[in-house]
Amino acid sequence: MAQPTSKEQPKYELLYHPGIPGRGEFIRLSFEASGVPYLDVAQDQEDGYSTVQQFCMNKGLESGDGNPPVFSPPALRVPGAGKDGSALVISQTPNILWYLGDRLGMLPDDEAGKYHVQQLVLTALDLNNEVHDTHHPIAVMKYYEDQKEEALKKAQDVRENRIPKYLSYFDRVRQHNEQSSGGQGKYLVGNKLTYADTTIWQILDGLFFAFSKEMAARKKEFPDLLGLFYESVKSEKGIKEYLSSKRRMPYSEGIFRHYPELDRQ
Amino acid sequence: MAQPTSKEQPKYELLYHPGIPGRGEFIRLSFEASGVPYLDVAQDQEDGYSTVQQFCMNKGLESGDGNPPVFSPPALRVPGAGKDGSALVISQTPNILWYLGDRLGMLPDDEAGKYHVQQLVLTALDLNNEVHDTHHPIAVMKYYEDQKEEALKKAQDVRENRIPKYLSYFDRVRQHNEQSSGGQGKYLVGNKLTYADTTIWQILDGLFFAFSKEMAARKKEFPDLLGLFYESVKSEKGIKEYLSSKRRMPYSEGIFRHYPELDRQ
The missing domain is CATH 1.20.1050.10 (Glutathione S-transferase Yfyf (Class Pi); Chain A, domain 2)
Incomplete structure (x- = not known):
């Protein structure tokens, strides 16, 4: 689904389970309160949950884009914000909220x-x-x-x-x-x-x-x-x-x- | 006890229970690894635990020095780092570790x-x-x-x-x-x-x-x-x-x- 204020590709991608508020909800509320568009990958993209699983629930040595593994969802993916212009992938709800805090004015x-x-x-x-x-x-x-x-x-x-x-x-x-x-x-x-x-x-x-x-x-x-x-x-x-x-x-x-x-x- | 490198009053005060490693230990290890002096209030000061209790376990509207209440120890007190030159008091282990992270080179x-x-x-x-x-x-x-x-x-x-x-x-x-x-x-x-x-x-x-x-x-x-x-x-x-x-x-x-x-x- 398109977000209310999104006319372009959102800058932030939330990687979380579909269908439940869960721990992802704390992050959604930050975006929604600030009016900054985001992609809720498992909800908004066809086959999005397989992307979430690939990044957050794999047993390999990285989550994706060269970032270290994620223990469990939620994670945040920010294209262009990682090392050498790759995407940054970070996990843990309070860590994600802190990262977004100043950026969303929250x-x-x-x-x-x-x-x-x-x-x-x-x-x-x-x-x-x-x-x-x-x-x-x-x-x-x-x-x-x-x-x-x-x-x-x-x-x-x-x-x-x-x-x-x-x-x-x-x-x-x-x-x-x-x-x-x-x-x-x-x-x-x-x-x-x-x-x-x-x-x-x-x-x-x-x-x-x-x-x-x-x-x-x-x-x-x-x-x-x-x-x-x-x-x-x-x-x-x-x-x-x-x-x-x-x-x-x-x-x-x-x-x-x-x-x-x-x-x- | 004097810390190994402390000749002056340490800049950082750890407020935690005495006698156990507990959650305070994660913060102690950060200080010890970096060699930055700190005051472990309940261990180092006579009657220090009553200070910890006063800051971290009171039922009032502030912890101390104008800061909001603390739910439970550990807390960190940093004289001069708060609002208008008062002391900053912050709690929650990962929050304290993050605050100290760059400051201690950790x-x-x-x-x-x-x-x-x-x-x-x-x-x-x-x-x-x-x-x-x-x-x-x-x-x-x-x-x-x-x-x-x-x-x-x-x-x-x-x-x-x-x-x-x-x-x-x-x-x-x-x-x-x-x-x-x-x-x-x-x-x-x-x-x-x-x-x-x-x-x-x-x-x-x-x-x-x-x-x-x-x-x-x-x-x-x-x-x-x-x-x-x-x-x-x-x-x-x-x-x-x-x-x-x-x-x-x-x-x-x-x-x-x-x-x-x-x-x-």
Whole structure:
């Protein structure tokens, strides 16, 4: 599919699994919020997923274009940005977000602010991993049904202890920024949208899907983070357009899954 | 304790738990390899751990010096490097390593190389988390003994599936670099030591401690990574001196623990 603002070949190529938001979504949101065109290879190109597999899931000594191997998707390919004019291929979600940050205008101008965005995003991605482990606490390659007993225990701990700890942290960061940068409570670092906002928004959105009862209860505890902040990011121009487009994919068998038995009872 | 090269007040302050290598060790190794002095606050200062707790484990709206809160240690404090001449406080291991990378000479000169170091380090730190979860698969705040049954299953999966997958990846990166940069098989990115080498070295060292039987068997499969590369990093000047000093702490109740029942039987 053509991107909304793309009349020429996009400069950036996202290499990720098709059909799920997953970890690719943090990168998509950065592009969509900034209005910079990108190619979502597995979604936009015929037979695109075989390109993703070739770059990110091969067992050889390079990903492609002379770059070292990638452990797993997502990866970013930037034609012309690598060694000697070849394409650059980099992987790991927070690494890709950092690379794109200044280029997409999704980081603050000051150095301290940039590092504060990144520490927040790394912390949020830790929570993302913990949420994944609620349905796969023992083995990533086995079915949920084969580790359901352990998943019930893990999910209880994540709901009761980890989610409130992270939500409290994100909300304290939000309050700190409201007081120090005049972010009006709508931004986590500085006074404009950064990829800390879009990344944490995505995780909150996934949590609302996966643990709807738990999050409904937590909303009373964190009304500004789960209300004001969440709604505000959702209504940012690029994000709003994206969420109403077909490019936004529904949650399914990815990180955020709704198993009623894992939610608050 | 005074650091070997420090005659003046060190520029960098590491805020971490005392008495364990833990995640702080990845940062210590970067300093030690480069010979740049640092203050290991909880180890070097009387009552230093209360400073760490004050900055990294408080429930308020800032860590200190006007910086946003820290989720958990390690953090780095750099007097004078923050907003308006105050101290900068940043957290998250890979974020700190990136901040220090160029400053300590622990990153390659080319941009592609820097991002390839970081993707490798982020991948290695994912393995570090998976190893932690072998003894704490259900709840980080509960005792190992209270989740031992699940730990036996988790450890089996990590040993049989995850460790070989990561080792194969690191070794393919090493081989790729040997062919493309003349790293002689001793370096993972480029032709000098980077924090990708020290970080992956630390994880291999921890694995040798935690899963000694498993790793003895894997050494036959990955002789260059677990032999040539491992020994080579260990003999780098700054690392060699550090490992024979009292500053290098033994593994104990941290990420890498040796429970014989979790090792290969």
